[in-house]
Amino acid sequence: MSIYIQRDTSFTESERLVNDLGAKSFLKFWTWPNLFRDQEGGKEICDLIVVFGNDILLISNKEIEFKSEKGELVGWKRWYRDAITKSFKQTKGAERWIRSYADRLFVDKKCTTKFPINIDLSNAKFHHILVTHGLENILEEKLGYGSLRFNNDINLGDTEPYRIGEINNEPFVHVFTEKTLKDCLEHFDTANDFIEYLKLRENFFLTDKDVSVNAEGDLITLWYESYDETTEERNIFSHSEMRKDSINLKYPTFDKFIDRQDFKLRKKLDENSYFWDTLIESFSFHILNGTSVANNNWTEIYEIEEKIRNMAFANRFQRRILGDAFVEMYYSFKNKRGTRQLLVDGLEQAYLFFCLPISKDYGTLEKYREVRKMMLGDYAVIYKLRYPNISSLVMIGYASARDDSILDTSFFEEGNDFGYIDFSNWSEEDNQQAKLVLEEYERHNLVGKNKITEMTAEEFKPTYKKTRS
Structure with a gap:
């Protein structure tokens, strides 16, 4: 309904x-x-x-x-x-x-x-x-x-x-x-x-x-x-x-x-933050409209609401950071598979973005989406294995941009993956399973060093980032 x-x-x-x-x-x-x-x-x-x-x-x-x-x-x-x-x-x-x-x-x-x-x-x-x-x-x-x-x-x-x-x-x-x-x-x-x-x-x-x-x-x-x-x-x-x-x-x-001029600059700097708003609205619409696909990690709306709220908890400055990071990744990984691991000042959870090109090799679009969702989950446990201090993770999966792609409303029509993991119950068994996943991905050259990106912003200045291994 x-x-x-x-x-x-x-x-x-x-x-x-x-x-x-x-x-x-x-x-x-x-x-x-x-x-x-x-x-x-x-x-x-x-x-x-x-x-x-x-x-x-x-x-x-x-x-x-x-x-x-x-x-x-x-x-x-x-x-x-x-x-x-x-x-x-x-x-x-x-x-x-x-x-x-x-x-x-x-x-x-x-x-x-x-x-x-x-x-x-x-x-x-x-x-x-x-x-x-x-x-x-x-x-x-x-x-x-x-x-x-x-x-x-x-x-x-x-x-x-x-x-x-x-x-x-x-x-x-x-x-x-x-x-x-x-x-x-x-x-x-x-x-x-x-x-x-x-x-x-x-x-x-x-x-x-x-x-x-x-x-x-x-x-x-x-x-x-x-x-x-x-x-x-x-x-x-x-x-x-x-x-x-x-x-x-x-x-x-x-x-x-x-x-004042600094207020006008701030509005300009915040432009990409509203992409994050639209992303939340897109996921929300499909959940409340009953058109969300493969909702196997929740049965009642209130269960997924708590997870989506973790995306929405970011304030405007933090959404600017998230939006800037996502937009930059979208255009940097055209026709390529890619991941980005992100920490944002003031937010407890970490973020994982993953893109995968659509290919005929998957046979059908449904099979492609199954593979993309599976890989998103795999990269999440690899991320946790490499950075044990991460307490929770927001995950976004999407189709890699093509040569002529621009980030407009058509992006949301293609369907995107959302996931949230609370690692509070992460066990040694989970850790060992994650090691097996990492070994498998390394054998197939599907994972690199995966440096984590730490980004921050000031109210009237552009975002800046640094990476660490």
Whole structure:
């Protein structure tokens, strides 16, 4: 059964915008609009739910007109009631249902197709996100940017127009306008990146200090300016601004900040990273559409989801490295068999790419694919034998490029192999079997030194690599 077809896609314009933004950043395997619970003939649980490992994003999407005929404060209170209070009620209800009945979520209104992703409630972190529409023009007119203002005053409520205080601290509530959601997902456009931003945002407003933010763009700016060279990590709490007794973020115009040349260079450097997104989407589509071939290492979708998620866990910089490595290999091994073993800074698993030319010698395309899949598995155990410290491995197999090949949509139409191995149970018996595989490949001159490639990247600089034996 195709779970893609079962999804409810009858969106309003604002719902479609939020769903498209979510699917672009989180990809379709983990982005689920309009899930239903088996009550009242199929009752919608939330406008959009993203389930990515232990992180569950509950997104309420409301388009509420701001009416100020009876005064700005009265208009604000009414808008706040409909856009904030009622939306939060929806996401709270969604969390309550999932915590009580995680096995009673469905992708269709008739509640015939169960939600296919496993939810581990023992480690779940729920993120409540309210997306508002209908206020941007007024915010642009009043404040100069289509963002609400924020502080961490738990008592603020609806008393000050256009400012959002701390709605709740457990669960914490994030509020975005259409404009600020676009801005955030422009800069944090992978599951890893956006979830990390949400956690940073929550920690920022839950600090013991009094904090206020003039616009969402100010917090994004602070994030970019908070790279700690000593730890090679981003930590806004190490920024000089955070050492003040009270914090009031009021940066220069955000649009000017991101118009810098280094930001434009970064976009250029990230181009190949989106190939990795498309590769994940291709595998996901066939899994959810029931067209995945030779799925002999999984029976339920949630089992393969955990493996595919290892591909999607890479953030945008890491996907740039993976994309650059794959694209370079694709064009370097035209009409040739080849492997590439890869380590990427910050990712626990290693990567193995393998290409094999299509040849009439295999008889049929099906036989060729069987051989390619078998060889991919063989190279994986050889890789583990040579580099014992590898704990897990993502594997990609594909048909070698031909003379006139370019890496476009036709690549995905040819069918590619995906595999994931967790080596935590690797035994001495496995080691001995791997030695036999290596000996066989060496006899047939099918394996060389297979140096491992270590690649890294900086935010505004090209990727670079080094190899080691």
